[in-house]
Amino acid sequence: MTLLAILMALLAARYIPANPDDYFPEQRTVYEDNTFAILGHIFGASVAMILGPFQFLPGQRPRLIGLHRWMGRLYITGVAVGSAFGFYMAWLAYGGIISSLGFATLAVLWFYTGAMAVREVRRGRIRAHRDWMIRNFALTFAAVTLRIWLIMLSEVAGIDFINAYRTVAWLCWVPNLLIAQAMVRQQLPDRRTLPHGIFPGGGV
Numbered sequence: 595m596t597l598l599a600i601l602m603a604l605l606a607a608r609y610i611p612a613n614p615d616d617y618f619p620e621q622r623t624v625y626e627d628n629t630f631a632i633l634g635h636i637f638g639a640s641v642a643m644i645l646g647p648f649q650f651l652p653g654q655r656p657r658l659i660g661l662h663r664w665m666g667r668l669y670i671t672g673v674a675v676g677s678a679f680g681f682y683m684a685w686l687a688y689g690g691i692i693s694s695l696g697f698a699t700l701a702v703l704w705f706y707t708g709a710m711a712v713r714e715v716r717r718g719r720i721r722a723h724r725d726w727m728i729r730n731f732a733l734t735f736a737a738v739t740l741r742i743w744l745i746m747l748s749e750v751a752g753i754d755f756i757n758a759y760r761t762v763a764w765l766c767w768v769p770n771l772l773i774a775q776a777m778v779r780q781q782l783p784d785r786r787t788l789p790h791g792i793f794p795g796g797g798v
């Protein structure tokens with residue numbers, strides 16, 4: 595998961611020089627007309643994508659709690675920026691209203707699960723914080739699963755590109771969220787070891 599997340603961020607980095615030749619070809623003119631929004635989206639989302647996996651590594655609490663908090667603040671800023679611009683870009687997405695609704699719903703849930711994770715940790719509810727972060731990162735990871743599904747549907751299954759794209763606008767995140775929910779419900783092995791009360795040092 596960590597490797598795929600880093601690969602995704604590297605793939606997205608091709609947008610940094612803002613050279614239209616490197617853009618998603620079907621959407622080149624849309625991205626040229628909305629360069630600030632698409633680059634803002636990619637920058638925020640890439641920060642979240644790179645930092646996210648490291649936040650789940652075991653053994654950082656309480657030894658590296660300061661680092662965990664700072665990376666968490668950066669991660670959530672990335673989610674906020676990435677989801678706000680993602681929501682804007684959703685209405686311009688390739689494939690029309692079906693794609694737009696899929697991406698817009700994803701953007702709203704991405705922001706909401708991040709906001710809930712912050713709220714819970716501020717209240718000292720560490721288990722709930724982790725559960726919301728598992729859901730949130732499952733949605734961040736939609737950028738990876740989108741590209742895997744797109745190859746499988748359009749290249750392997752031979753579905754025409756536009757219909758494959760409309761399908762993956764939903765398929766990229768719905769299964770991820772269901773798996774995250776199953777993980778949360780299943781009580782992951784070290785779940786019982788998490789404290790019930792206020793986190794040492796309090797706050798985020």
Ligand code: HEM
Nearest residue numbers: 606618621639640680683684687688697700701733734737
């Ligand atoms: C999880 C919430 C996300 C939402 C709602 C979202 C939404 C969108 C939308 C609507 C577009 C425009 C698609 C189109 O023109 O048809 C887009 C493009 C893009 N997004 Fe995201 N995105 C999300 C996460 C991410 C993440 C985590 C990355 C990782 C770096 C990312 C990287 C990109 C890239 C590189 C593009 C340009 C299209 C391409 O070349 O593939 N997105 N995103």
